[in-house]
Amino acid sequence: MLWKGRRQSDNVEDDRSDSGGGLGGGSPGQFRIPIGGRAGGGGSIFLVILVVLAGWYFGFDPSTILGGGDGGGGLITDNSGGGQDSGAGTPANDEMKQFVATVLAETEDTWTGIFKSQGLTYEDPKLVLFSGQVRSACGFASAAAGPFYCPGDRKVYLDMTFFQQLDQQFGASGEFARAYVIAHEIGHHVQNLTGIMSKFNQMRQSMGEVEANQMSVRIELQADCFAGVWAHYTDQKGILEQGDIESALNAAKQIGDDTLQKKAQGYVVPESFNHGTSQQRQTWLARGYKSGKLSDCNTLSGPI
Ligand SMILES: [Zn+2]
Numbered sequence: 001m002l003w004k005g006r007r008q009s010d011n012v013e014d015d016r017s018d019s020g021g022g023l024g025g026g027s028p029g030q031f032r033i034p035i036g037g038r039a040g041g042g043g044s045i046f047l048v049i050l051v052v053l054a055g056w057y058f059g060f061d062p063s064t065i066l067g068g069g070d071g072g073g074g075l076i077t078d079n080s081g082g083g084q085d086s087g088a089g090t091p092a093n094d095e096m097k098q099f100v101a102t103v104l105a106e107t108e109d110t111w112t113g114i115f116k117s118q119g120l121t122y123e124d125p126k127l128v129l130f131s132g133q134v135r136s137a138c139g140f141a142s143a144a145a146g147p148f149y150c151p152g153d154r155k156v157y158l159d160m161t162f163f164q165q166l167d168q169q170f171g172a173s174g175e176f177a178r179a180y181v182i183a184h185e186i187g188h189h190v191q192n193l194t195g196i197m198s199k200f201n202q203m204r205q206s207m208g209e210v211e212a213n214q215m216s217v218r219i220e221l222q223a224d225c226f227a228g229v230w231a232h233y234t235d236q237k238g239i240l241e242q243g244d245i246e247s248a249l250n251a252a253k254q255i256g257d258d259t260l261q262k263k264a265q266g267y268v269v270p271e272s273f274n275h276g277t278s279q280q281r282q283t284w285l286a287r288g289y290k291s292g293k294l295s296d297c298n299t300l301s302g303p304i
Pocket of ligand 1: 185188223
């Protein structure tokens with residue numbers, strides 16, 4: 001990705017020096033990205049999706065949430081497993097931070113344009129860089145939990161050592177694999193702004209675990225599709241390089257639930273999937289990328 005020299009977002013908060021480092025060795029298993037739900041904006045560019053999902057759209061309660069911690073409050077967590085040593089002592093303005101700030105700026109520009117075209121206003125999220133562990137409106141999280149988006153404070157949380165983990169542990173190398181991870185989290189922000197996430201969190205209160213997992217997969221695949229939509233517009237700017245899309249698709253493959261479970265335990269338990277299989281994740285990322293249309297990201301009904 002030809003990102004150098006492009007605009008960097010001001011919405012990066014660098015909290016790396018605040019946290020204790022070195023939470024190692026998370027449990028292997030799911031790729032876990034907390035999402036939960038405070039109500040987002042009102043109007044919806046996903047009207048089509050929401051009409052299909054009419055049942056979802058009514059009567060959500062913006063006040064629910066995430067008072068803290070995993071329990072009960074609608075926080076879904078997905079764990080990428082295995083933490084690495086945190087990158088304590090990383091210089092405040094290192095190149096990776098600049099990369100993250102640039103990708104974030106690209107998502108801001110793209111989603112601002114998409115929302116505007118629908119007569120809506122995109123509100124930029126913050127992206128918090130942390131090291132080891134962090135406190136968010138969604139509770140306390142360690143780097144082992146992987147990057148996550150917290151709807152309660154509208155922030156993406158990222159310990160950049162996850163990128164090394166992607167590369168070394170998951171076999172997903174490349175800059176654009178990293179950009180995809182960020183874009184996926186931003187996809188959750190879009191879901192938050194459009195009210196999809198809060199509806200989901202409300203619904204899952206009354207769901208059994210298997211059903212909630214199935215719904216989680218749909219939400220996650222939509223975030224992948226939104227990441228693809230972002231990649232589509234980024235490609236149109238002429239800043240993608242050969243192999244970029246492939247590296248994002250490979251990342252989607254490597255963090256598929258079935259692939260992660262096979263690696264971690266040698267077998268898969270489909271009922272426990274909460275992000276989608278490798279094939280599903282690749283399919284939806286590719287679908288968003290191909291058309292750039294949100295209407296192609298309806299993962300919430302029909303076959304996935
Ligand atoms: Zn996610």
